[in-house]
Amino acid sequence: MFAAPDQDRKPSPDDAVTPSADRPLAYLFLDFNAYFASVEQHDHPELRGRPVIVTPLASEHTGAIAASYEARGYGIRRGTPVRDARRMCPGIAVMPARHDRYVAVHKLLMKEIERHLPLDKIYSIDEAAFRLSRSERDPARAVETARRVKQGIAENVGPALRASVGLAPSRLLAKLAAERVKPDGLTVLEARDLPHKLADMTLTDIPGVGAGVMNRLEKAGIDNFLKLWNLQPKQARAIWGSVMGERFWYGLHGFETVEEPTKKSMIGHSRVLTREHETPDKARIVARALLLKAASRLRHYGLFASSLSLSARLRPEGGWETARRFSHSQDSFLFLKTLDDMWETFLTRQRREGPAPRIGGVTVYLHGLSKPGETAIDQLDLFAEPAQAETDSRRAGLWKAIDDINADLDAKFRRLGAPSGEAKRHISLASQSGLALNYLGAKIAFSRVPEEAEFMY
Incomplete structure (x- = not known):
């Protein structure tokens, strides 16, 4: 037995x-409804009750990454092209994403909920689990707590930020309970x-x-x-x-x-390209900027990378991907040279196959991540040339100084009242200076919440 x-x-x-x-109730799970669109309605009261979609960038040639429940009533969903959304719902509000703002509101929400319950785990920007105390495990008490959390959000953060709540013995069951009624639901799922x-x-x-x-x-x-x-x-x-x-x-x-x-296994970024950036030369500049951003995050976490992957999605169809290995490094110059070599290989192949392609998106990732003192780095250090090792260290130090200056200047601009979403690189490579940081800024991964520092690099 x-x-x-x-x-x-x-x-x-x-x-x-x-x-x-x-099994008693043990967890409260919150799933914020149409979160990106709800934040836009929160910040813009005139949009409340109106159909809203959020797009990755200000362009008619992209699609929705979020749709309010009012928009869903017209059949508009995530992925619906902007032009189709305007046809399906004339007058719909189309809002470019402001991911730094979504992170800021997420933190306000977590702070409010933690006034009532201890945080157990954040699953994404719009999902989190909280632990019920022994005195709150009775179903009636648990429901009372859930209603108090909802009321606190409405009164202390904003009524536009609705959430579906699930109460259950485990986090998985609480999540399934939260999914049962949307929007603004409250579902109890007992073991019985x-x-x-x-x-x-x-x-x-x-x-x-x-x-x-x-x-x-x-x-x-x-x-x-x-x-x-x-x-x-x-x-x-x-x-x-x-x-x-x-x-x-x-x-x-x-x-x-x-x-x-979990151990971080890769750091990277991807972008869907606008018509302005779909030529090979312009797409390469975007890929380089994404790589510089990934390298800044790598140094922020104190990690070294040993390989780089690059992929491109072509229009109207097709794609290409490749990867290269190198000694563990934090040096953006090494990463950029590797990317340029990979990009030239891609272009050489494309020239043999026909006219220059239209590039719909690029993705770059740094892999093989390790920290100083780990076996992978220590073993490579045994075979490294002293002069090369010194050069790598000096270059990494230079890039870290650039990261710190950018972060420090951006923080000062914020304190002086610079608006959300308008962070800029104060120091950058000349070839990257024409790209707005809004276009390249950190985006929300559905399995994690970016740190504020990621929006500064």
């Missing part, structure tokens, strides 16, 4: 537990409600069940929620091919497991 672990101790995946209908209350769920709507896992589930004969629920922990581990399957099983059954801290 297996014993369930104590609710206040997160079990290891190797713990043996028995699902219990008595399972599995029947989620029996209608499509498996791919569950976090952790992507296309690859779905293929493996189908091969195992698992094609609905009840079959997924009835798996055993070791079966889930075998289907997922890793301990993640077993962790998923525990979360689905109302238990939490210890999460190992």
Whole structure:
């Protein structure tokens, strides 16, 4: 007979537990509704109640990255081209994204919610889980707490920033509960409600069940929620091919497991290009600027990179990608030279195949990240030429000084009242000086929230 672990101790995946209908509520999960569009309505009261879309940049040749619920009523969704949105809803408000503002409002929201509950985990710019205390685990008390959180957001941050809330024994179940009613929902999912209350769920709507896992589930004969629920922990581990399957099983059954801290594996940026930047020469300048930004973040985290990947999406179709390795470095000059060599290889191949391509987007990533003192860097140091090592160190120091000057000057401009979204590089390479930082600034990754420093580089 297996014993369930104590609710206040997160079990290891190797713990043996028995699902219990008595698992108490333990987590409150908030999912902010149409977050980017809601922030625009928050900052611009005249947009409240109106259809709004947010676009990556000010252009008619792009698509929505967020749509308010008023816009969704017209069939407009993320990815809808701007021209189609204007046709579907004449008079719709089209707002260029202001990612630094979305991060600032996110921090205000977290500060307000933490007045009521301790933060457990931030999942993205618009999703977070909070831990209920023992006294708040009774369903009636938990609902009272959730309503108090919603009221605090409306009164102390802004009524346009609505959130759907889920209450459940685990973070995964609380997230699934929050998804049940949108916008502005509040759903309680108790252990005794399972599995029947989620029996209608499509498996791919569950976090952790992507296309690859779905293929493996189908091969195992698992094609609905009840079959997924009835798996055993070791079966889930075998289907997922890793301990993640077993962790998923525990979360689905109302238990939490210890999460190992993740190590940053790559740093990079990508951009969809406007018509102005779709020529090979202009696209290369954008790629270089994205790489300089990634390199600044690399140094900010105290990391070194050992490889660079570059990809380009072509218009109307097709693409190209490649990667190069080098000794661990923080030197932007080395990174730029590597990118230029890769870009020239790309152009040489394209010249053989026909006229110059139109480039729809570029992506650059620095990989093979390590910190000083780690084995990978120490081993390479044994074989490095002293003169080259000194040059690399001197160049890295130069770029770090440039990073610090840019950050310091930007902070001073902010204190003097420079408006949000108008950060600029005070020191840059001459070839990059014509690019606005608004166009190249940090963007929101849905699995993380950028640090404020990222908007300064």
